[in-house]
Amino acid sequence: MNSPGTQAHPLDEIRILDLFAGPGGLDVAAHFLGFQSIGIEWDRNACETRYAAGLPTIHADVSVMRETRFDEIPKSVDVLAGGPPCQSFSVAGKGAGRRALEEVKTFIHRLVDGEDEKKIDEDLHALTADPRTALVLEPLRWLLKAIDTEGRDPYKVIVLEQVPAVLPLWEVYAKLLSGGEGRLQGVKYEADFWELKTEQFGVPQTRTRAVLVARLPGLGAIEPPRASHHTFDVHRGKRRSVQADMLPDDSDGPRPRDRWLSMGKALDAASDTKGSPVDVSRFRTGGETRFFVVSNYGSGGDPKNRGRRLSSEPAFTVTGKISRNKVYKSQEAYEAGDYDRFTIPESGVLQTFPHNFPWSGNDQAQQVGNAVPPRLGMHVLSTALRGDRPSDEELADAGSWPAVPQDVTDGLRAIGCGDQSQCPPESHKVTGRRRKSAP
Structure with a gap:
């Protein structure tokens, strides 16, 4: 297994593209499974954590990246992964996405049917004041972009996760991906979706996620990740004594x-x-x-x-x-x-990040909370890409993060941010310091 950032060139042999990558939950999972990944993330603080951890990153808006910089994604990428921001769908949020759930389903169909995307965006904006609701469509748009772009192949595997409220949308995704109609141009996937409880996969917290996995035919039947632990009863009776x-x-x-x-x-x-x-x-x-x-x-x-x-x-x-x-x-x-x-x-x-993971930048609690638990990510990615759950050795290794030299961090920042001109507007007004990781 290569240590993060130590390959000959940081973008060589990248296989997994992580949209809305955050501080790196899925990328950390990919690392411990031996897969190279690259993430797209708009928040500079999360990018600083990723650079410090040696995770290849493009500091950009996912939509802008797809529209104007798609050719910068390595052609070796054949796995599309991501967890679109969940605040508008989350029970803890104001719920703009939940209220618009049925309508959002129609937008998924409209995209595949080939309607004008600008019109779709206008209608979606009129539907809800929360622009994050539209981001749940981005994985489908990235797939359609790959299909429409000469010299690109459809992604072999798609892995998506979100809050449970999004499960009905993943159901629509799965049906359309299996049908291969419209802009999918006959590209058909085998797809399935589930609600997964994190504590059943060795995560020391109760958290439920909606997960979709789709694969091109010939890669084997899709099975849900096999739980390694029992469910915790969150509805247990009240205690008499702490x-x-x-x-x-x-x-x-x-x-x-x-x-x-x-x-x-x-x-x-x-x-x-x-x-x-x-x-x-x-x-x-x-x-x-x-x-x-x-x-x-x-x-x-x-x-x-x-x-x-x-x-x-x-x-x-x-x-x-x-x-x-x-x-x-x-x-x-x-x-x-x-x-x-x-x-x-x-x-x-x-969240099952390594004990010495180099959290950096500001808003670190928010970074932690927004992340995919890496241990859940290991189970999902291993099942999707290898058809089995992670080995005991891989899970044991996931407790510590390798040290990342400063020159690797600086090099990844140069790739991710460059001259800052292509980074999200105003993002570099945020300042943060890198914290030294433990040996």
Whole structure:
């Protein structure tokens, strides 16, 4: 496996194009599976993290890149992946996309039928004031662009993920990709889509994602990723005592090797790694890590009803507001108002990023929350590209990130940003510093 950024040229042998790449969740997954990838990302802060991590990146708007700079994408790319921004579809957002869901389905059909794209954009803008809603169409537009461009082949594999509310759109995608009609020009895919729970794949948090995988015929039947862990019951009964239930009880539960991964276990492993920026010693009592988290969000429609998760359980969904969650060492600390916060490296570990991943730039909590959990990404990509789940060795290696020399970071920044003239408008007014990664 090549270390990030160490190949002869950063764009050689790139196979995976990651749209809306963020700080690199899918790219990190691809790295540990041995695949080269390149990401397109408009946020400079996320780009700074990617450069520091040695991940090839183009700092650009995905739509502009498709329209005017498509020829810059390496021709070796045969996998299209991405998670369009989910805020307008998310339960946590204002829901412009959810309200327009049925209408958005028609726009997918209109694109494939060959209607004028400017007219489609105008109608979509009139439908919703949130421009991010239109971005869910970008993967289809990138596929159609590849089909329409001389010298390009259709992508062999397509992997998309989003919040569960988008599953009906993935269903439309799957049907159209399987049909090969209109602008698809007879190109037919085998496609399927699922709701996946992250804790079933070794991610120490509860988070549900809508995933679509499509492949050209001849690459084998599409099967959903095989879960490696059990589901966590988010609707369990209320506890009578936080103290009494601080540690898990395996007596009547699933076997420990199949159990979901807890926050405490994930953070302990990262904290015990030599040179790790993660240090949970502040939560240890009698040699054991114990804490509970009070969510920043209300539950049951009551903003004052804050949910709780124990260190012996998976985390709540990690969002860009994770740094607002309050972490208490004990019930006594809770009653005294004595709380802590998760650090950025700790938040990253709960997303299954390596403990020493070099988070950089500003808005790091938002970067963490927006990312695809790399461990889920490993399961999805491995299933899509190899027909099986990641090996135990690959999953074990995914806990640490290789050191990236400064000259590699600088070189990737030069490729991604160049003279800044092609970067998104105003983006370089944001400033940030690179944080040194742990050895």
